[in-house]
Amino acid sequence: MKPLLVLALVMTLYSCNENQNTVPLYIGTYTSGDSEGIYKLNFNTETGMLTNLTLAATIGNPSFIAYSPNQKYMYAVNEADHGTVSSFRITETGHLTLINTVKSFGGAPCHISVNDSGTKLAASNYSGGNIALYDINEDGSLTEASQVFDHNLPNEKSHAHSAQFFKDVLFVADLGRNAMYKYIKNDTDAYTLKDSSFIKMTPNAGPRHFTFTKNADFIYVINEYASTITAAKKTGNTYEVISNTSTLADGFTDRNDCADIHLSNNEEFLYGSNRGENTIAVFRRDLINGNITKIQNASVHGNWPRNFTLSPDGKFLLVANQKSDNISVFKINDNDGTLSFLHDINIPTPVCLLF
Template sequence: MRIWPFLIFLISFFYLSCDDKTTPLYVGTYTQGESEGIYSFEFNTKTGELTHNYLVAKTDNPSFLTFAPNRKFLFAVNEGETPTVSSFKVEDSELSFLSKVSSHGNSPCHIALNETGDKAVVSNYGGGNFALFSIKDNGEIDEAFQVVEHQTDSISSHVHSAEFIEDHLYVADLGKNAVYDYELRNRKYVLRDSSIVNMAPNSGPRHFTFTNDNNFIYIINELSSTITTAKRTDEGFKFIETVSTLSKDFKGDSFCADIHLSKDEKFIYGSNRGENSIVVFKRNNNDGTLEKIQNISVHGDWPRNFTIDPSGNFLLVANQRSHNITVFKIDKYNGRLTFLHEVEVPSPACLLF
């Protein structure tokens, strides 16, 4: 009789170990060619395989995607002749269209929501501004309640990304070569600092990421192919260092795109368009400094965006010009990447788990 519990344990362990866990991956694209909008894959978090590719929303140039905090709604910017921002309801990996409003600027390239999911900020690269929107409980987007212009006669503004951090809104302006700090006052965002850290000339800040405690910011610079690190202080931010994202022997033009921290915050990853690589840095958790440990080919052309899967074991790259997504295994011990395989997708621009 004693053997039965043991047999039941073995059978349960066998089925659990064989149970492949999948999660949906949404892909934003450019639709000037074969693409029709937003696509969805099933991603296996044990093997790294991508399967069941299908169109989930026909929409114009959804070049950047993000979720509401509750993941019941998905939001997309729409680059095109009529720049807009759209929202969709998420139901069993399917998307149902909810609303669309003007982005209030040309070439919207980024959207982010606050922690409560009732506000969104859209960065308009061509418009030189960013727009703020209220989000209804049902996921619909209200018309913009505030539009902030950065454009001046002397220097062209190219707002590329923005993120809410508590009552602050940080905005990367590639054209103005600065990361701005806005603070929420009386339901409006008011400028607090037009440059949280002094950037080297022609850096071109594009995207940035904070550590979980918000004490360190890492800014990836498109024009200089560098990452700038700063630490929060009582007065604001203190510059730490700027490091190159390129291999020492690389010759030619290259432009950074995206940046992400590993799940344990021990490593930083960045994408290089031109060198067509992912750079890997080991991060010092105490002082925030970075040590470069790898530049690995993306096995494609023009890695505009990349993401780390929910398990933290895989990194996926959207290669816009070569029309493919490449999958890499992450060594959690040393942070290094190993190429696994690729799938074809027309003009991928954004990956969202």
């Protein structure tokens, strides 16, 4: 066989192997500086390397992004005083084609989520203090908001920070009202408020983001102001708090604002981000009683870890460091869940990571 033919065959096999080991990672950003919108990187699931940075869509302040369940469409908030929500079609090359944009009906939308059937989207408006619900059409486009839930009171300002669907329930974390809300879908496909305080928060905790086990028997809320994680267990139709655990290392006394939280795929470990201490707090989780025990505070090798994510296979953890303009990659220890820093890559103002 001729040498050039052998080389071509080797390169083809290498390219095929690389493609098999590569998955896309999309990055939401703030665009007040060098960023232009939503970016895309290739992530190697064997090595953890990030390569081939491209601009997937030009859009203002896409600070949170989410897939449709079939991953044919993507949705982004446009975090501004007069906020909007945009829908995109994902092309074969991984670029995003805008479908439509609708009002968020509140200022500074900072989070979105889609239900499992891909028919509803919830947008959380931080400065607007409300949650807007949308119907999703078959072509991935969004209707105008079908419902808007205003949490503001005359003497108490709401900062709705995140909302997630679980079956026919919509859970909401409201940092401003220091409360967790629960909405239930009724027979008309609309949602109605069931409980405005279904988890009892400690004073001035500031619930920001939350995660729950696959069966939603346990919920874990990360609190921005208190730098704690509130763990709650389902009891009947409500949740009973089982613990409030600090995210900070012993002796850390400077300012800290917690941000994001995620469970490992096997639900044995829990991770939370500290902005200020600039760490990921790692917890071991008891699968029976839901209690958590902190085992590590791992430096994020950057500044202000607003959001982080686990790779689809659960082997890596990636952190978006907003103020240092980099994404850090960590290897997750299979046995104890601890993190080992591998490398990082520069990208302007990353604030949301989506595999």
